[in-house]
Amino acid sequence: MGKKLLLLYLSLPLLVLSSCGGEASTATFNRMSKNQFVTIGSVPFEGPLLYEMSQVWVGPDAELGRLVVEKIAEAIEGGDEIEGRWIGMQHATLATTLANSEVDIAMGVFGITEARKELVAFSEPYYTSQLVLVINPTHRDARPNSLDGLEVGVREGTAVEELVKQQFGGSTIVPFKNLDDAILALRRAEIGAVIDDQYMAAFALDTVPGAGHLEIVPEVVGTVDTAVAVQKKDTRLLGMINEVIARVKSEDLYSQWLQEEAEAQLAQVQERHPERLERDRQAVLPRRVVIQVSKDNNNDFDIYRMANLTFTLTDEKSGQSYDSSRIDFKGSTGSASLTLQPGSYKLMVRKMNNWSPGIVVVQPSDPERLTIKIRLQRGGQVRMTRS
Numbered sequence: 001m002g003k004k005l006l007l008l009y010l011s012l013p014l015l016v017l018s019s020c021g022g023e024a025s026t027a028t029f030n031r032m033s034k035n036q037f038v039t040i041g042s043v044p045f046e047g048p049l050l051y052e053m054s055q056v057w058v059g060p061d062a063e064l065g066r067l068v069v070e071k072i073a074e075a076i077e078g079g080d081e082i083e084g085r086w087i088g089m090q091h092a093t094l095a096t097t098l099a100n101s102e103v104d105i106a107m108g109v110f111g112i113t114e115a116r117k118e119l120v121a122f123s124e125p126y127y128t129s130q131l132v133l134v135i136n137p138t139h140r141d142a143r144p145n146s147l148d149g150l151e152v153g154v155r156e157g158t159a160v161e162e163l164v165k166q167q168f169g170g171s172t173i174v175p176f177k178n179l180d181d182a183i184l185a186l187r188r189a190e191i192g193a194v195i196d197d198q199y200m201a202a203f204a205l206d207t208v209p210g211a212g213h214l215e216i217v218p219e220v221v222g223t224v225d226t227a228v229a230v231q232k233k234d235t236r237l238l239g240m241i242n243e244v245i246a247r248v249k250s251e252d253l254y255s256q257w258l259q260e261e262a263e264a265q266l267a268q269v270q271e272r273h274p275e276r277l278e279r280d281r282q283a284v285l286p287r288r289v290v291i292q293v294s295k296d297n298n299n300d301f302d303i304y305r306m307a308n309l310t311f312t313l314t315d316e317k318s319g320q321s322y323d324s325s326r327i328d329f330k331g332s333t334g335s336a337s338l339t340l341q342p343g344s345y346k347l348m349v350r351k352m353n354n355w356s357p358g359i360v361v362v363q364p365s366d367p368e369r370l371t372i373k374i375r376l377q378r379g380g381q382v383r384m385t386r387s
């Protein structure tokens with residue numbers, strides 16, 4: 001990506017800048033011109049869309065912020081040296097901080113809500129956040145239609161929290177300062193699910209330690225439009241920002257930035273859910289088990305005595321028994337078959353005094369057809385192999 005915007009943590013009391021009278025747009029531009037920087041209020045823990053790395057804010061929203069700052073600099077006489085300075089805040093206070101002129105603009109996965117519209121003015125949306133359900137299948141294999149009674153984690157003070165409260169009224173909504181904290185709580189099975197932006201969810205599941213078994217359920221449960229916010233009277237600034245957003249949309253820049261940052265990561269994490277379901281399906285999928293019996297030439301047992309008998313396989317866990325088809329000989333090899341689910345089975349021939357050559361293990365990783373070969377060897381020894 002291009003030039004990154006510098007991270008700057010400033011104490012809010014030092015940022016309180018009152019308007020000098022006149023229209024807010026004039027006051028805001030005068031302030032930016034005097035300070036030679038644009039203060040951007042945001043929340044620093046929203047990877048991969050916006051996050052801090054080595055004291056630099058990166059991600060698609062940081063790229064958009066860079067273009068906005070460049071546009072502002074072009075409009076200010078002598079503004080070539082103007083830079084963007086990101087101020088780390090909390091979602092719950094971002095709109096109020098902007099309305100009080102403590103920052104020049106607010107952005108960074110900042111969702112449009114009716115309550116925020118009462119305080120600030122929003123640009124045209126530049127990104128629609130698609131919300132997904134994150135689960136811990138070893139604790140609870142939840143789905144969007146089964147969240148009643150569950151504790152659902154969200155980022156505190158966000159438009160996501162507001163939407164989830166409205167849409168999932170039967171759940172207990174648990175707010176967290178950031179998504180990583182919610183994912184850690186889900187990993188510890190302290191909550192039943194998490195709902196957030198799909199790219200942010202994938203980023204967290206890929207980077208939070210011990211979250212490798214958590215999954216994204218492949219269904220969008222809601223959407224939130226995100227935009228850049230300014231003070232209500234900053235109409236000139238809002239128009240400039242909308243020009244930038246129009247360019248970003250026409251050139252499909254945001255999608256390109258996402259492709260660079262997050263698409264591969266999202267696709268990889270999304271695979272966890274179907275792969276686990278396939279493993280679960282394979283774990284109970286019945287296998288066709290073919291049992292073959294033959295003997296060495298120096299073994300004197302009359303193997304044809306086994307013709308038309310059956311093998312019995314008894315599940316060592318449940319005690320359930322299953323009988324094969326009758327043993328049919330072709331040449332000196334007898335064969336029989338039956339269908340078994342994965343498990344461990346004791347193999348025997350009841351009509352030969354419950355003679356048992358050993359244990360047959362059908363594994364979840366086995367193919368749909370499994371062959372067990374019994375070879376009677378010299379001295380009464382028996383060898384069983386599988387293929």
